[in-house]
Amino acid sequence: MVEGMIWMVFIFYLVYTLVPTFLIRRLGYGVFKSRTESPCAALTFDDGPDPQYTPQLLDLLARKGTRATFFVLGAKAEHYPDLIRRMHEEGHLVGLHNYMHHSNALMTPWKVRRTLEHSADVIERITGIRPVHYRPPWGVFNVFDFLLIRKFRIVLWSMAAFDWRSRGGTDKIKRKLIGKSERRRRHSPARQRRHTGREPRRAGLYDRGTRGCAGGCPPAGHLFCAY
Template sequence: MNLVIGYMIGALAVYSVIPTMLIRLFGVGVYRKGDGGRLIALTFDDGPDPLYTSQLLDLLQRYGISSTFFVLGSSAERHPELIKRMHREGHLIGIHNYEHKANALMTPKRVMRQLSRSVEAVERITGVKPEFYRPPWGVINIFDFLLLRRFRFILWSIIVGDWSSRGGKHKIKSRLESKLKDGAVIVLHDSGQTLGADQDAPSHMLQALEEFVREALAKGYSFLRVDEKMKLEVKAKQHKRGYYRRILAYLWHKSDEIFHHCFGVKPIRHANPPFFLYRVRRYLGGDLELADQSTLRRGDQVMELHFNNAMLVRLVSESRSLVQVAVQMLQMVRQALPYMAEILAQDPRYSEVKAIYGITMIHRGAERLGFTVMNLPEGWFSTLTRMYLRAQLSAIHPEGRLRLKGKQDVLIPKLVVLSVQALKQQYPISTEENERECSCLS
């Protein structure tokens, strides 16, 4: 017998207790409060009620407040005129169940039936299909997580026990004031007809609410529908992220300047301002077989290419896609290659340079210019390079990580290498041209 009871308790925990704790305590899959700002969402459960909901709508109209109602489908069918008024006066209508029953005590099929009937009732009256849902008592079962594909679950950050008449309006108002924080979602009840509620409780709620609203407005709070509040908070987050991203981009550019100064990175004067920079150094990797059959070996000198990140910011921000970025960059590389050939031909210090070398995630079409494109050898360097370049693209692009989302398999850093021999064949520089260019640059 004890074993059976233990199994039943365990099954109940898995079916309802643990899922309910996940949404109530940790907010998994639900919206229950905002991130700040003097914004309040008033929400009302269990209506519409023929006596109290009309009084509540009058109160909200007096103060010009939009709110959110989570209605029972059965009550909506009995009082369609109140649902029509809610809709007409600009309130958001979400749903409770069709009847005020706990999801923990129903099968998934019965829960779905309850929601479907509520949705149908509201849509039949208003012509709008509800998208927001609050389970009665904030209790769910494990299968309700599947409903997240269809509904946005809304809970609360402030609950004051207004379903009870005990303590009257003073208890409700004092609890509202003591618990109020920026971004609050408040749950109140405009019906006293459900299990455990006192029938006259909404009368005390209405008295307390009017005083609370008056004082909150005087303190600079704004009352919004849940959906409007959520949209404003998303915009505020995006603005905040944009501010931090601008700081990050600024610091990134400054670190570039320091790197360029310390390691002798110079501009290639093919454009004003230049898009590419370079430095000459020893190649430290393994042997690379290039497209022209030559071999780049460890210790050979290479011209290492770098992007001018200020120009890259402009290019990426003005482009609709990474494909468009790649096309424009290919054109810029084609324009810069003759200047690279001139630099190598003019400066005797670069007479031993064997190849032009770079690492980039934007390498589409490089083979058409004679570059050999190959994967970085697997290891810590490849991993760190991938992280660095993705962080760089995230920092320089206004949409940051959004532009990277879904492109993880495309944005893979590659080695791009062009032998100097192949470069000179494509862009031969005569001695006479050398002297002329030198005189122009001096």
């Protein structure tokens, strides 16, 4: 009896979230890929805006003349509308990370949809532009997210810095991203060509504690670009 229930829960989650997440994350089904002719890296920052770190990050990006994409939480956007306005006015792209940092695997489809639309409303009220780029927390999806593809552009990442758990500061993050970039270049020439030829790499960073990274981060010898 108990064993049967465990199997039912496992099969439910297999169909509800594991298979869709695999299809989207590994096979790229429905993932938005920007096209560009120049080799470049698109910097993306998740989880903000943060009153302590986001202004520092925006200052740094302004000094470097670099544009980035911020996947923000609707709840934080409500608290810090000036930071969202500043992102927009300084030429950065504001995308959605949903309203709270909750996994789509643990939410009903209608709750994902409702909170996503509410977050888009919040940002549209601040910037005047309705965001369409969307990256769910942890890159976890559920099967009903395939229905969102018609309305939102799902954006993932090519490299993650794991900077939220990095001890060792900026140098360690920089080494990690440049190292990953070099390994990809050496071991996957075909993939590398795809990335340098048409599609920008997306370096995933976090808008909390990434002090001083954007200017020196990935990958050496590449330009930075926005979507």
